[in-house]
Amino acid sequence: MQQAIGSVFPVSTDLRSTESPSAISFYRREFFKAMCGVAASGTIFGAGLRPAGLSGNRSQKLILVTFGGGARDSETFAPEGQRNIPRLLAELIPQGTFFTQVVNRGILGHYVATASIATGVYESFNNFVAAAPDNPTVFEYYRRSSGRNDAWVIAPSNGFQRIGISAHKGYGPDFGATVIQPKQILSSVLGNGKTVSAIDYEHLLQDSYDTPVYQSRLTQQESDFNLHLLASILKLSMENFIAHARTLNSADELSVFITRQLMRNLAPSLLLLTLHDIDVAHAGAYSLYLDGIQRADRLCALIWNSIQSDPEYSGRTTLLILPDFGRDADGDSGGNGFQHHRTGGPLARTTWLLALGPGIRENLTVDRPIEPIDVVPTIGALMGFDTPLTRGRTISELL
Ligand SMILES: [Zn+2]
Numbered sequence: 001m002q003q004a005i006g007s008v009f010p011v012s013t014d015l016r017s018t019e020s021p022s023a024i025s026f027y028r029r030e031f032f033k034a035m036c037g038v039a040a041s042g043t044i045f046g047a048g049l050r051p052a053g054l055s056g057n058r059s060q061k062l063i064l065v066t067f068g069g070g071a072r073d074s075e076t077f078a079p080e081g082q083r084n085i086p087r088l089l090a091e092l093i094p095q096g097t098f099f100t101q102v103v104n105r106g107i108l109g110h111y112v113a114t115a116s117i118a119t120g121v122y123e124s125f126n127n128f129v130a131a132a133p134d135n136p137t138v139f140e141y142y143r144r145s146s147g148r149n150d151a152w153v154i155a156p157s158n159g160f161q162r163i164g165i166s167a168h169k170g171y172g173p174d175f176g177a178t179v180i181q182p183k184q185i186l187s188s189v190l191g192n193g194k195t196v197s198a199i200d201y202e203h204l205l206q207d208s209y210d211t212p213v214y215q216s217r218l219t220q221q222e223s224d225f226n227l228h229l230l231a232s233i234l235k236l237s238m239e240n241f242i243a244h245a246r247t248l249n250s251a252d253e254l255s256v257f258i259t260r261q262l263m264r265n266l267a268p269s270l271l272l273l274t275l276h277d278i279d280v281a282h283a284g285a286y287s288l289y290l291d292g293i294q295r296a297d298r299l300c301a302l303i304w305n306s307i308q309s310d311p312e313y314s315g316r317t318t319l320l321i322l323p324d325f326g327r328d329a330d331g332d333s334g335g336n337g338f339q340h341h342r343t344g345g346p347l348a349r350t351t352w353l354l355a356l357g358p359g360i361r362e363n364l365t366v367d368r369p370i371e372p373i374d375v376v377p378t379i380g381a382l383m384g385f386d387t388p389l390t391r392g393r394t395i396s397e398l399l
Pocket of ligand 1: 069070110279282341
């Protein structure tokens, strides 16, 4: 496959700081046209439409995954990077609609950028403060409209604990999402007198490098809440949880384990999962950064397959996957290549979105630029609720 992919790009695709978002998008589009026979937007002949479109139907479920931690095209969709995302390329993208140009015009910090995806407004608070978003979250719009209480967030990063509930006066705690922080559950179990060594779990407890400062020591109330979640919602004994956690390689694997357990037991209608392993790049270890991308690729396929095999989700669930943002280009002055996302260059701002599910066209790519803040109004349109304070626009190709 690598051979054939490479032949699509006769010229160097070394993405430099001078590349425009449309040029970055071009690489993805050319790849799909050549390799997958994927139709481009505007010429959607042959692009299949999944049956049973559920637009506006409240029984629809939606899972939003951030392919998070900042992944560049150079290690994903550029020819030399495609070996890192085999499941996206071969399995998922042919089944969905793929947007090649998602331009992030906001702050490139993981918490504030993910909060912006959740509110549909570029939030402007300090990324390093665990603040509630200023604008209502998609969870609050959904719950206030539907009267349901089944919006959840699973967030590996310890700094994301306030992402589910905004500070907006008209919304807030009565309508927010319940946030699960898998690392904190693990910490609570390890601190509960279990006779296991925390050293065996350190690789699951490491946190991202540029997220809000948080209190590393849980309060008794927080710990009790985590243990309640584990037993009552996730239906896991501490012994089984600890035993399974020991078999996992990373925080993202732990989060996906928790996500699948939540899906099985509670089947929430609106779910946000934020992945973070990729952000190990800040430590400067390129191989670990690639491991994080390969793991995210595999975990996204696992989530899609979990949806298909679960009667509560199958046939009525939209899956949206997008990175929070990219990383600096190798040639960016003021940057250090893949390691950080400081320069705000095109490669750090231009990402992609993949949508799969009922009513979503299969085998279609869309080149026009969209923005991460467009996700919230689109979720509202798909699930049948208004999102009045968002600054984004609905993505018409998904409706
Ligand atoms: Zn980062």
